[in-house]
Every structure is written in structure tokens, then in C-alpha cells.
Amino acid sequence: MALLEIRRISRQFGDTKAVDDVSLSIEAGEFFTLVGPSGCGKTTLLRLIAGFEEPDAGELLLDGRPLTGIPPEKRPVHTVFQSYALFPHMSVAQNIAFPLQMAGTASDEVRRRVDEALELVHLAEKTRHFPHELSGGQRQRVALARALVNKPRLLLLDEPMAALDAKLRQQITGELIALQRAVGITFVFVTHSQEEALAVSHRIAVMNAGRIEQVGVPDQIYGYPQNRFVADFIGTVNLLPVEVRAADQGGLRMFAAGLGEIAGAPATATAVGQRGVLALRPEQVRVLAGSERQEMDNHFRGTVHDYLYLGDVTVYKIALDNGSVIESLLANSLPGRARFLERGDAVEVGWQREAGVYLRD
Amino acid sequence: MTDARRAANGVGRADSLTRWLVSSPPTLFLLVFFLAPALLMVLASFQQPGDFGGLVPVFQDGRLTLSLETYEFFFGDWIYAEIFFRSFVVAAATTLICLLLAYPLALLIARSGKRHRDLLVLLVVLPLASNFLIRIYAWIILLGPFDLLYTPFAVIAGLVYVHLPFMILPLYSNLEQHDPALLEAAQDLGAGSFTRFRRITLPLSLPGIWAGSALVFIPVLGMFAIPELLGGTRDILIGNLIKEQFLESRDWPLGSTLSLLLTVAVLILAALSAWAGRRRRGWA
Numbered sequence: 235m236a237l238l239e240i241r242r243i244s245r246q247f248g249d250t251k252a253v254d255d256v257s258l259s260i261e262a263g264e265f266f267t268l269v270g271p272s273g274c275g276k277t278t279l280l281r282l283i284a285g286f287e288e289p290d291a292g293e294l295l296l297d298g299r300p301l302t303g304i305p306p307e308k309r310p311v312h313t314v315f316q317s318y319a320l321f322p323h324m325s326v327a328q329n330i331a332f333p334l335q336m337a338g339t340a341s342d343e344v345r346r347r348v349d350e351a352l353e354l355v356h357l358a359e360k361t362r363h364f365p366h367e368l369s370g371g372q373r374q375r376v377a378l379a380r381a382l383v384n385k386p387r388l389l390l391l392d393e394p395m396a397a398l399d400a401k402l403r404q405q406i407t408g409e410l411i412a413l414q415r416a417v418g419i420t421f422v423f424v425t426h427s428q429e430e431a432l433a434v435s436h437r438i439a440v441m442n443a444g445r446i447e448q449v450g451v452p453d454q455i456y457g458y459p460q461n462r463f464v465a466d467f468i469g470t471v472n473l474l475p476v477e478v479r480a481a482d483q484g485g486l487r488m489f490a491a492g493l494g495e496i497a498g499a500p501a502t503a504t505a506v507g508q509r510g511v512l513a514l515r516p517e518q519v520r521v522l523a524g525s526e527r528q529e530m531d532n533h534f535r536g537t538v539h540d541y542l543y544l545g546d547v548t549v550y551k552i553a554l555d556n557g558s559v560i561e562s563l564l565a566n567s568l569p570g571r572a573r574f575l576e577r578g579d580a581v582e583v584g585w586q587r588e589a590g591v592y593l594r595d
Numbered sequence: 596m597t598d599a600r601r602a603a604n605g606v607g608r609a610d611s612l613t614r615w616l617v618s619s620p621p622t623l624f625l626l627v628f629f630l631a632p633a634l635l636m637v638l639a640s641f642q643q644p645g646d647f648g649g650l651v652p653v654f655q656d657g658r659l660t661l662s663l664e665t666y667e668f669f670f671g672d673w674i675y676a677e678i679f680f681r682s683f684v685v686a687a688a689t690t691l692i693c694l695l696l697a698y699p700l701a702l703l704i705a706r707s708g709k710r711h712r713d714l715l716v717l718l719v720v721l722p723l724a725s726n727f728l729i730r731i732y733a734w735i736i737l738l739g740p741f742d743l744l745y746t747p748f749a750v751i752a753g754l755v756y757v758h759l760p761f762m763i764l765p766l767y768s769n770l771e772q773h774d775p776a777l778l779e780a781a782q783d784l785g786a787g788s789f790t791r792f793r794r795i796t797l798p799l800s801l802p803g804i805w806a807g808s809a810l811v812f813i814p815v816l817g818m819f820a821i822p823e824l825l826g827g828t829r830d831i832l833i834g835n836l837i838k839e840q841f842l843e844s845r846d847w848p849l850g851s852t853l854s855l856l857l858t859v860a861v862l863i864l865a866a867l868s869a870w871a872g873r874r875r876r877g878w879a
Contacts, residue, residue, distance in 0.1 A: 284783060306782045319780035323798050332794075336785030380784065 235298055237262040237420055238283065238388060243292030245278055252278040253289070254444035260388075260422060265414050267423045269431040270441035271467065276424045279441070280390050283422065285309050296387060307336075312386040316393045318377040320365040326352070326376050327361045333384040351379040354416065371402050382417055391423045395430060407433050428468045432456060440464050456515075462593055465513040472519065472560040473511040476592070478504050486592055488512060492556025497531045497587040503594075510594040516549060516563035518589035521575065522582045530584030536560075538579045550575060552583055633858075639851035640665055648845035665852040675836075675853070679860070682832040685747075686815040689754040693762040693811050694804065696755070701766035701803075702796070705773070712771075719763050727757070731824050738825070749825040754815050761814075762807040769803025770796070805872055813861055833857055 236259035245253040252275045260266045268276040281287045283294060285306035294301040301309060312333065321329050330351050334344045352358045355375040365373055374394055381389055394410075395403045411434055414421050425431055431438050432452045440447045440455060440463070448460045459465035462473065476488035476496060486498035496512060504510075520526065527533055536552040539559055550562045562583055575581065641661040643651035651660050669675050704715045722730060734753050738744045743752075773796065781791045819834035833853060840850030 286779060286783075306779075307785045307787055311783075313780070313783045315776050315780055317774070317776050319774065319776040321777060321781075321795060332781070332786075333784035336790070384785070 236260060237264075237297065238422075239295040239298075240279075240283075241293050241295070243279075243282060243289040243294065245275075245282060245287055245289050251275075251444045253282065255292070256444070256446055257292075258439060258446065258449065260420060262420055263418055265411070265421045265423065265434055265436045267425060267431045267435035267438045268441055269425055269428055269438055269468075272426055274441040275444040276426075276441050277392060280313070280392055280422065280424050283388070284311055284313050284390055310387040311390060312381040312384065312388075313390040313392060314374075314377045314381045314394045316396055318365075318373050318394075318397075320373055320376055320380070322365055324364075325361065326357065326363050326365070326368070329365070329376055330380045330383050333380060337384055347383055351383040354382070354413070355379045370398050371406060374398065374406065378413065382413075382419065385417075386419065389419050389421050391421060393424055393426070395425070395427070403430075410434055432468070440467060442467070458591055459513060459593070462511065462513075465591070465593060470516055470561065472514040472516065473593075474514065474558060474560070476510060476512050478506055478508045478510070478592070480506060485587055488592065490556065493534055493554060493558075496590075498590055498592050499588045501592045504592065508594055510592055512590045513593055514560065514585060514590045516561040518585050519552075519560055519562040519583050520585060521550065521552070521562050521564065522584050527582065527584065531587040533582055533584035535580065535582055538575050538577055538581060540577060541575065552581060554583075636851045636854055639847055640855050642848050644846045644848050648847065650847055665846075665849045668849060669852055669856065678831065678836055679833060679856075682816055682834075683860075685751065685754070685832060686812050689751060689758060689815045690762075690808050690812045692751065692755050693759050694808065697759060697762035697766055697807065698800075701763050701770055704763075704767050705770035716764075716767065719760050719767075723760060728820070730757070731821060734825060744825065745827040745830075747826065747830055750822050750830050753821040753825045754818065757821065758811040758815060761810040765806035765810060766800065766803040769800050769806075773799055801872070805868060809865065809868070812864075816857060816861065 238258075238260040240256060240258040240260075242255055242257050243253060244251065244255055254275070256275075256279060268279060270276050278287060282289055283301075285301065285304060285308075288302070296310070321332065324332070327348050330348045331344050334347055339347070348361075349358070352361060355378055357372060357375055357379065360368065360372065360376075365376065368376065374397075377394070395406060398406060407430060410421075414434075423431075423434060432455075435452055437449060437451055438455050439449045442463050448455060448464045450458075455464065456468055459468060459471075465471045465473070474490055474493075474496075476490045478486060479489050479495065480487040481501065481504045483500060485500050486504065488496045488498055490496055490512070498512065520530070522530060522533060534554050536554045538550055539553040540551040542549040542551075545566070547563050547565050550564065551559050552562055553559050560583065638653075639650060641663070642653065643660050643662070643664075645651055653660060700719075704712055704719075707715065731753060734749070734756065735744060738749050738752070743749050777795055777799075778791050781795050786794060816832070817834045817837075818832065819838045822830050822832050822835055837850050837853045837857070840846045840853065
């Protein structure tokens with residue numbers, strides 16, 4: 235049985251359907267991420283789980299018991315808020331002791347558990363400090379310790395990295411994974427950052443306009459997006475308009491105007507004559523040296539339109555003969571050899587048939 | 596900006612000149628119209644009353660006329676201490692009643708929609724737009740038929756009525772700044788509505804409570820019009836006593852002594868409350 239079962243819930247604000255007929259099940263011990271653009275309903279879904287909102291339709295079951303009508307303070311679900319919402323008039327230790335006191339824990343037990351939680355987030359020396367004396371990263375760790383100390387069944391994290399700078403975010407992402415593994419509590423993480431989602435999650439649900447577009451493990455979401463929204467939102471993608479010419483067990487034969495035939499992997503529910511796009515990740519598109527040509531299932535001529543040097547990789551924008559521009563990403567594995575192509579160079583690009591994903595319109 | 600950077604920018608001198616130009620008129624005003632009279636009052640408390648009011652000059656017939664007479668007078672008769680004590684009790688009661696009435700109202704205004712807030716605040720300050728004496732006379736008309744006029748009740752009711760806005764406003768401006776996420780966090784972590792108030796809202800509003808209490812307590816101590824109009828002969832406060840020395844008894848030195856002792860008592864109280872406040876909230 236799933237730890238949290240979300241059954242066809244909806245929540246409407248005025249005319250906007252913030253959450254629209256969403257079903258999900260989240261397993262115990264999972265690091266589950268809700269990702270989507272701002273306004274997609276992910277925060278509302280989180281507030282529905284926490285109990286700050288009641289669904290207009292559908293129901294939530296925690297450990298098989300319905301949560302309907304149970305107020306937030308009675309749910310074994312704690313939240314790490316985006317602003318952390320630390321109590322400014324309480325010390326770090328008093329903040330962390332708060333949920334234990336609410337649960338009526340004996341005072342010596344409270345002291346022991348607070349010390350334990352501080353140890354867990356490496357803040358043992360900050361016990362007596364007040365929130366305004368801490369850095370952003372330290373505040374976030376206090377918020378985590380406070381939400382975890384009473385061992386909730388479910389921990390909700392509402393964009394907890396939003397207030398941190400990029401470098402710190404990366405470090406904390408690593409700490410968060412280790413923390414979840416250490417405590418074994420189920421995490422439901424909300425973010426608009428697809429990198430964060432891919433990095434931390436066991437499973438990801440991609441949300442858009444109140445609905446869930448796709449649920450899966452990170453590799454699946456990135457490698458096999460089910461529709462254009464997911465392909466576009468998660469990572470960078472080249473979309474080539476194509477028409478299906480033939481479909482059988484051997485694979486898909488597609489036709490792109492001005493380019494010719496493209497070989498693809500087998501796809502379900504396709505019919506000859508259907509129109510769609512071929513989604514290709516930039517790192518799947520290779521700029522070919524002479525000998526590589528024979529090994530590639532698909533290869534086309536083009537010219538270097540532009541490039542973007544990013545240090546670890548260089549992104550080349552290559553204009554194909556039919557005018558469409560596709561991105562190819564090359565790792566800069568040898569120093570000094572980063573920019574070996576210049577604007578206007580004639581090149582050949584190619585990809586294997588398994589690389590692309592065909593998405594119908 | 597750090598001193599080093601200010602010096603590097605070469606704006607330090609111009610900066611401090613501007614500061615002096617801007618702050619000197621109010622400083623001068625305070626020196627002339629506040630500090631000087633206060634010092635004159637200290638001097639007057641040691642002087643002798645003139646036969647028809649006013650003061651006997653400090654030097655008369657070649658000798659100094661200063662004495663501690665008024666202080667001996669004050670500490671020699673229990674009646675003054677009693678009036679002081681009664682005044683503090685009345686001021687404390689007024690402050691407490693104002694606090695109990697103002698808190699729920701301030702909370703209601705702070706938590707109502709942004710559109711309604713300004714209107715509600717306007718309604719709170721609206722009574723201040725009409726004349727103070729007229730509003731007190733209105734209370735005479737109101738209380739008359741109920742046989743409540745010229746009683747301690749009438750005095751306290753009048754004092755509370757007049758000072759209530761001065762409690763509501765600082766409380767409101769404090770409560771309005773509370774981050775609603777704190778209450779959600781408390782609720783999320785298991786706190787029911789009463790606990791949320793006791794552990795979050797109340798402690799965070801203490802600065803507002805202190806400010807409002809000072810704005811009510813201190814003026815009430817010096818108030819004489821309300822006790823005079825609404826109270827009986829036994830309800831006089833320090834304010835009435837002081838006014839009497841200057842206008843009826845023509846004993847300026849005693850009036851000055853009473854004023855001075857009142858100021859000292861208030862300053863001691865303010866210092867105590869500031870000290871208690873600082874100890875309580877190291878975070879603010």
C-alpha cells in the first residue's frame with residue numbers, strides 16, 4: 235500500500251483550476267519531486283497534502299486513512315517553507331523543540347531529540363543563536379531539523395533552495411539526498427528547477443496547468459518524455475517536425491521536409507501519415523568526423539550558425555539544409571581544444587536511431 | 596557605507612555638514628522650548644512663592660531665597676503620596692483596560708483584507724478629529740441619566756475612551772508586520788489556535804504592547820481635565836493637584852516640585868520597562 239494516495243483531487247480558485255483531477259501515489263521512503271513552471275499548481279498540491287487547503291473534489295489517504303477534515307496541526311505531515319518561517323523570538327534550540335512540545339514530549343526527551351536533530355544537520359554549535367544571526371544555508375538547516383525532529387510520516391519541502399545562491403544550492407542538494415537517506419522519511423519536494431528535480435529524486439511528477447503531465451524516475455522523464463511539454467521543460471531539446479512514413483517492430487521511418495528520411499526507435503500508437511516532432515537532446519546530436527559517418531543511422535549536412543562556450547561543454551547551433559537549427563553539445567575534454575569549429579564551417583551531424591523520441595502532435 | 600569608503604569618495608565632510616544643517620533646527624527647538632523650561636522648573640521647585648503667584652527672586656535683600664521647603668512639605672504629608680499612588684493605580688487600570696479592548700481590535704484590523712484595513716484605521720482615529728472637551732461633555736450627557744457621573748467609573752471610562760486609539764495604533768502597526776507564514780509553520784508543527792496565539796503572536800507583539808502602554812500610561816498620569824469634568828472631589832489625580840498649585844493656590848514652587856517628582860517617577864518606570872524589554876527579546 236502506498237504511503238500517500240492522492241485520488242482525483244481538484245482545487246479551484248475563482249476561475250483557475252490550480253489542481254485539476256490529479257492522482258498520484260507516493261511510496262514510503264521515497265524522495266518524490268513535483269516539478270513544473272510557476273503557477274502550475276505544485277504548491278497548491280503541497281498545501282492540500284499539508285492541510286492548508288481542502289480539495290473541492292477527490293480525496294487524500296495517508297497510510298490508507300482519509301485526511302479529509304483533519305486540520306494541519308493534526309496531520310503527521312510537516313513542511314519546510316520557502317521562507318523557512320523560523321520563529322524569530324526563539325533560539326535555534328527553541329525552534330527545533332517546538333514540534334516536540336506540541337506533541338507533549340517530556341522535557342528531558344525534548345532536549346535529547348533536539349541535540350540529535352542539531353547533530354544531524356551539523357549545527358550543534360549554534361544551539362543558542364537566534365535565526366537572525368544565521369546565514370541562509372544555516373537557517374534552511376534549522377528549518378529542516380525543526381520539520382524532521384518529530385519524525386513525521388511525510389516531509390513536504392516547498393522550494394527550499396529558492397533563497398540560496400547557486401553554489402550553496404548545489405552543496406545543499408547533496409546534503410538533502412544524504413539527509414533523506416539517513417532519516418528514511420518520505421520527502422515530497424516542490425521545485426521549478428528541473429536540474430534539482432533530476433538530481434535529488436527517486437521519482438518525479440512533471441506538472442503543468444494543474445495537471446500531471448508525466449510521472450517517472452529521472453532517467454525516464456529525461457530520456458523518454460511523453461509529450462512536448464515534458465521534453466521542453468526538462469532539459470534542452472531539439473524538436474524536428476516530421477511525418478511518419480512507416481512503423482513496424484524494426485522501428486519508425488520518418489520524413490522531414492527538406493532533409494529526407496530519418497530512422498527512429500519503435501514507438502507505440504503511431505500510424506503512417508501521422509505528424510509530430512522528433513525530440514533530440516543536444517548531447518545526442520554528434521558533430522561527425524569523417525570516419526564516424528558510417529556508424530550513424532542518421533546523418534545530415536549543415537553549417538555552424540553559432541556557438542556558446544560554457545567551460546565544461548560548448549553548445550553549437552547548427553543550421554541544417556532545410557533551415558532548421560539544431561543544438562549539439564560537445565564536452566571540452568581537452569584543454570585548448572574547446573572551440574575547434576568556427577561560425578560558417580560546413581559540418582555533418584548525426585545521431586543513432588535510438589537517440590530520438592517521436593512525439594505526436 | 597564604511598568610514599573608509601566614505602573618505603575615499605570624498606563626501607564625508609559634505610555629508611556631516613548636511614547632517615548638522617538638517618538636525619540643528621529641531622535640536623535648537625528642543626533646547627529652547629523643552630530643556631530650558633524643564634531646568635527652570637527644577638529651579639522653581641527650590642524657590643519661594645510670591646504673594647500673588649509667581650516666584651520670589653532667587654536673590655532678595657542680599658540673601659539666597661532657595662530652600663527645600665516644598666520637598667519637606669511633600670514628604671511630610673501622606674496625602675500627596677496617596678494621590679500619587681492613586682494616580683498610578685488609575686493609569687495602570689486605564690492602560691490595562693485599553694490593552695484588553697485594543698488587542699482584539701488591532702488583531703482584527705491587521706488580519707482583515709488590505710482594502711478594509713485603511714478604512715478601519717481611519718475609523719479608529721476619527722474621534723480625534725473632534726474637539727477633546729466636546730467629547731468629554733458628551734460623556735457627561737451619556738452618564739448623567741445612569742447616576743454614574745462623578746464616580747471613579749466615569750473617570751476610568753473617560754480616560755479609556757480618550758486613550759484607546761493610542762493603544763490600537765501601535766499594536767496594529769506591530770501586528771500588521773507579522774509574517775503569516777509563522778502561524779502556518781506553527782500550525783503545521785502541531786499548534787492549535789490558542790497555542791499559536793500564546794507562543795507566536797503574543798510574544799512577537801510585545802514591542803507593540805510596550806509602545807501602546809507608554810502612550811496611554813504616561814499621558815493619563817498628567818491628565819486633569821477628565822477627572823475634573825467626570826470625577827468627584829475624591830477622584831483627583833496628580834494632574835489636578837499640579838494644576839491647582841498653579842491656578843488656584845498660586846504656589847508655583849510646590850507645583851514645580853510635584854511636576855518634577857512625577858517626571859522622575861515616569862522616567863524610572865520607563866527605564867525599568869526598557870530594561871525588562873531588552874532582557875526579554877535579545878532578537879529584536
